Amino acid sequence: MPDCTTCPHLHRIERLEKRADDNESTHGKIYDRLRMIENVSARTDEKLAGIVTTLARVEKMISDQAEKPARRWDIVITALISSAVTAVVTIVAANIFK
Secondary structure (H helix, E strand, O other): OOOHHHOOOHHHHHHHHHHHHHHHHHHHHHHHHHHHHHHHHHHHHHHHHHHHHHHHHHHHHHHHHHHHHHHHHHHHHHHHHHHHHHHHHHHHHHHHOO
8 A cells, every 4th residue: 555645645635625524514504504495485485375365355355345335325226216116106196096
């Protein structure tokens, strides 16, 4: 086996090994950050789904509130027509039974 202590490339090899160790550490940190980002993304998706559901309910409530005046107006018109028809029938009946 050759003697590695006298190798002219020993310094370069040691430097490369240190860089490989540093890269391994850096990669571990990157993977940890990716896992954290995935977790945050999953929680964000859950919150967004809740917001969308709430927004749909609010839109329905607003739509229902916007329709109320139209329904009330329909009731008023129905009451006026009923009153007019009743008045006409009463006048006709009063003239017939006079």
